[in-house]
Amino acid sequence: MDLPDALRIAVSNTLGSSWQLDLTSAALAADPDAWTDHPVDDPEPGLGPLLALGSLVGPVLRYREWDEGGLADVAIYAPDDDVWVRFDRALDRLGVWGWQSRPSGVGDGGAWAIALLWRGRRLDVHGVGAWPPAGGLEPGPEWVGFMRAVHRLAGGRGFDARQGAGIA
Secondary structure, three states, rough: OOOEEEEEEEEEOOOEEEEEEEEEEEHOOOOOOHHHOOOOOOOOHHEEEHHHHHHHOOEEEEEEEEEEEEEEEEEEEEHHHHHHHHHHHHHOOOOOHHHHOOOOOOOOOOOOEEEEEEEOOEEEEEOOOOOOOOOOOOHHHHHHHHHHHHHHHOOOOOOOOHHHHOOO
């Protein structure tokens, strides 16, 4: 199974937990200083820095979760091929590759960012208070399905669709 060349998925909620999942090198993920950063209110990762990280030895997924008290959970792991295949199929089924940024949402929703580079396809989108793909204030079925797919990719951690898409 071909792994993505770059992957970062971040959801920063106004209430409750916030999550970030990155494809990174095993060496970088094991660095204790890499766990001290905080989620941003408007995550815009960009693909350039991610490509540099993913190209280092031993790509792994790095999961981080924050709550009101700070960093709440961390994990480093490599999903098996079946997990990647299911995630890839979910991206296609949900139309994620066609999503657009929603930078000027209205309301108290959280922020989100998705950066993917996989098999020649590129997605680098973000938004605040308006959830993809339609840009509504309430998460639609595509976003909820995407959150579930990311939850599975993250080994059953975070990205809780029941918490909504950044709204509690």
